[in-house]
Amino acid sequence: MTTQVNVRQDAYPTRDSEYTTVVDRHDPVVHDWDSAGPLSVQELQSYDATGYLTIDELLSPEELQQCRDELQGLAQDPDVKADEATVTEAESNEVRSIFNIHRTNAIFKKLANDPRLVRRVEQLLGSKVYVHQSRINYKPGFVGKEFGWHSDFETWHAEDGLPTPRAASISISLTDNYSFNGPLMIMPGSHKKYVRCAGGTPEDNYKKSLVMQGAGVPDRATLTEFADNYGIDVLEGPAGGAIIFDSNCMHASNGNVTPYSRSNIFLVYNSVENTAEEPFAAASPRPEFIGSTDFTPAGD
Amino acid sequence: MTTQVNVRQDAYPTRDSEYTTVVDRHDPVVHDWDSAGPLSVQELQSYDATGYLTIDELLSPEELQQCRDELQGLAQDPDVKADEATVTEAESNEVRSIFNIHRTNAIFKKLANDPRLVRRVEQLLGSKVYVHQSRINYKPGFVGKEFGWHSDFETWHAEDGLPTPRAASISISLTDNYSFNGPLMIMPGSHKKYVRCAGGTPEDNYKKSLVMQGAGVPDRATLTEFADNYGIDVLEGPAGGAIIFDSNCMHASNGNVTPYSRSNIFLVYNSVENTAEEPFAAASPRPEFIGSTDFTPAGD
Numbered sequence: 001m002t003t004q005v006n007v008r009q010d011a012y013p014t015r016d017s018e019y020t021t022v023v024d025r026h027d028p029v030v031h032d033w034d035s036a037g038p039l040s041v042q043e044l045q046s047y048d049a050t051g052y053l054t055i056d057e058l059l060s061p062e063e064l065q066q067c068r069d070e071l072q073g074l075a076q077d078p079d080v081k082a083d084e085a086t087v088t089e090a091e092s093n094e095v096r097s098i099f100n101i102h103r104t105n106a107i108f109k110k111l112a113n114d115p116r117l118v119r120r121v122e123q124l125l126g127s128k129v130y131v132h133q134s135r136i137n138y139k140p141g142f143v144g145k146e147f148g149w150h151s152d153f154e155t156w157h158a159e160d161g162l163p164t165p166r167a168a169s170i171s172i173s174l175t176d177n178y179s180f181n182g183p184l185m186i187m188p189g190s191h192k193k194y195v196r197c198a199g200g201t202p203e204d205n206y207k208k209s210l211v212m213q214g215a216g217v218p219d220r221a222t223l224t225e226f227a228d229n230y231g232i233d234v235l236e237g238p239a240g241g242a243i244i245f246d247s248n249c250m251h252a253s254n255g256n257v258t259p260y261s262r263s264n265i266f267l268v269y270n271s272v273e274n275t276a277e278e279p280f281a282a283a284s285p286r287p288e289f290i291g292s293t294d295f296t297p298a299g300d
Numbered sequence: 301m302t303t304q305v306n307v308r309q310d311a312y313p314t315r316d317s318e319y320t321t322v323v324d325r326h327d328p329v330v331h332d333w334d335s336a337g338p339l340s341v342q343e344l345q346s347y348d349a350t351g352y353l354t355i356d357e358l359l360s361p362e363e364l365q366q367c368r369d370e371l372q373g374l375a376q377d378p379d380v381k382a383d384e385a386t387v388t389e390a391e392s393n394e395v396r397s398i399f400n401i402h403r404t405n406a407i408f409k410k411l412a413n414d415p416r417l418v419r420r421v422e423q424l425l426g427s428k429v430y431v432h433q434s435r436i437n438y439k440p441g442f443v444g445k446e447f448g449w450h451s452d453f454e455t456w457h458a459e460d461g462l463p464t465p466r467a468a469s470i471s472i473s474l475t476d477n478y479s480f481n482g483p484l485m486i487m488p489g490s491h492k493k494y495v496r497c498a499g500g501t502p503e504d505n506y507k508k509s510l511v512m513q514g515a516g517v518p519d520r521a522t523l524t525e526f527a528d529n530y531g532i533d534v535l536e537g538p539a540g541g542a543i544i545f546d547s548n549c550m551h552a553s554n555g556n557v558t559p560y561s562r563s564n565i566f567l568v569y570n571s572v573e574n575t576a577e578e579p580f581a582a583a584s585p586r587p588e589f590i591g592s593t594d595f596t597p598a599g600d
Contacts, residue, residue: 142520146557148442179479180534180554220442226557232558234480254480255555257446258532259524 008280012165014158014196015281019195020219020246025112027164029191029246031126031271037117039123047124050233051191052245058116058172059240064293068174070107071263074098084290094140100289102134102267111172112267118299120244121168121269128297129269132156132167132276133290136174138263142270144256146182151190152268153247154197155216158281160291165191166274167247174263177237182256184243187230190250195222218250226250309374312465314458314496315581320519320574321496327464329491329546331426331571338419347424351491352545357432358416358472359540368474371436371563372408374398384566385589394440400589402434402567411472418599420544421468421569428597432456432467432570433590439482444556446482449523452568453547454497455516458581460591465487465491466574467547474563477537482556484543490550495522518550526550572597 011026030048033041039053047053059067074080075095081088085099101110111117112131122128131155139145153165177183195218218226230250235243245251247268256262270276275295279285285293311326330348333341339353347353359367374380375395381388385399402412411417412431421429433456439445453465477483495518518526530550533542535583545551547568556562575595581587586594 026592045336146555148557178532180485180532182554185480185558220559224441227559232478232480251559254557255446257448257552257554258485259520259527275453 010280011163012153012157012194012196014154015199015215017196018198020198020222022222023194023196025194025248026166027166029123030124031166032123035123037123038119044124047244047246050186050188051249051298052188052235052243054235054237054238055242055244057066057240058242059135061240064174064240066107067111067172067265070105071174073137074105075138084287089140089143089145091143091145097135097137099133099135101136101265102131108134108136108265111182111265113299115299117170117267121170124168124244125166125269125271128272128300130272130275130292130295131267131298132162132270132292133266133268135266136263137266139253139256139261141181141259141261142257144182144262146255147253148217149246149250149252150217151195151250154195156247156291158216159279159286161277161279161285162247162270162274163277164274165246165248167268168244169247170242170244170267170268170269172242172265173237173239174265175261176239177235177262178258178260179234179236181258181260181262182253183262184235185252185254186235186245187226187231187250188233188234190226191197191224191246191248194248195250207274223250269298285300306528310580311463312453312457312494312496312580314454315468315499315515317496318498320498320522322522323494323496325465325492325494325548327404327466330424331466332423335423337423338416339360339423344424347544347546350486350488351549352486352488352535352543353536354537355542355544356537357540358542361459361540364474364540366407367411367472367565370405371438371474372595374405374436375438384505384587389440389443389445391443391445395438397435397437399435401436402431402566406502408434408565411565413599415599417470417567418569421470424468424544425466426515426567427598428572429569430572430575430592430595431567431598432460432462432576432592433568435566436563437566439553439556439561441481441559441561442557444482444557444562447553448517449550449552450517451495451548454495456547456591458516459579459586460576461579461582461585462547462570463577463579464574465548467568467570468544469547470542470544470569472542472565472567473537473539474565475561477535477562478537478560479534479536481558481562482553483562484535485552485554486535486545487526488532488533489530490526491546493526494548497549523550527576569598
């Protein structure tokens, strides 16, 4: 007699040991090299090598103003502030992020389905894509808090059940990004390695981790080695521009004591061939407003 | 019969009202335009206009290594950590600053009296100078905390009794300063204005203010106006270099989530014609290890 055990395949195990280990990424970064555009071969090569691409002017001045007005309105709406999809700063209680805006707000829904965004990501991921997560991030002046180094994919795999890093994020800047107001920092090339993080996932980890990363954080020795190997790119750029980056980039941002707030719209696109399954390292998936299970293709 | 009241002259009142107000600086920035050096007329003009000067290589590689070794030794010495002249990070309990090193440590005493430093400051201040304060600052990687915008002179006037801003600081970099590891930020030109801060000075304010500024902090409206008017310079530069800056510069630094710590030696020189009196806005002066009353000229 033989006993048959169904072992779930997991190409990216994590949070299953007391040690942090680094392995190669198994999957491609760019999935479609043959389309005519909108991204050029040079842009694809750069994205493949560094893990990110910048777009100097994605939004027109009018679109930018419309998004800013909408953001101001939402930040001052008591119903929005009280909603579970809104995260406030630990100390100051100011709004830090509003999630799920591609479903709850008409302007951001339209933006999330805009062909300027969707076609670029479709090219990178080689398929139709859907929005896995969306949010507005505020980093208020004077009191904006830092966010430590992490790979988004590690969390989306462990807690949301995305099988592979066939996903990309677009961060659209609503304010100018200076080196001094806590801009996005990426270790270019780090997306080619996968950091298998130590430890388990506490229940309801997301409630803490949205404000300050806990589980899913590489150890300091690994981060130091990564920074020495890959360097740190500080992504400055004007409002209305955007950054597209691979889901497995090691990234972070410093706090902000300057008077200049930093706000962006953050849209996560996942391939429809990589839809969310059961979490790979958590007891239950995160709420729908953080990890969507509506796999309807964007921009159709 | 007439009643005679002795009113103490104070050209820079502060912490005496519920409002923040901005006035012109009454005193010159550069006090000696006629000496042959070591600073050139161009350097003096730049210092006068911006409030700071950078020196690309002040320490030789050997001197730099010696200072680093000394710093490592001090940070690991339990007696030093327990000393009242040592300040630790609020959350992590790591060493943040060690004060009074120009009197307690032979290597830093020699450095504080080095003619490369002293002659430059003598030229800026137009007189012999003495060390008002000295310290080593650590900004550890991953957990280094920010320091909000302030003028040092405001505190040295209010709490240490320096009559006028005839003082300058030299910050000698022991590690490379990148835009991303919490470097010094200065609003160039802000030293020509004096911000009369709101509020009083709590007793033993220094115990808090060395870790996180409280009293003596300009309000947000003033800081925003200053940033809009003057801009923000981010002072990157290699280890071994130095920044000389006027005591009344509006300056700050962000936190540091990168693996790269930021350490410097900080020496404050005051003119012997501007020695400390009774505090102008505090019940009693700060301790000797923070504000020296030994006015012996440096470098003699």
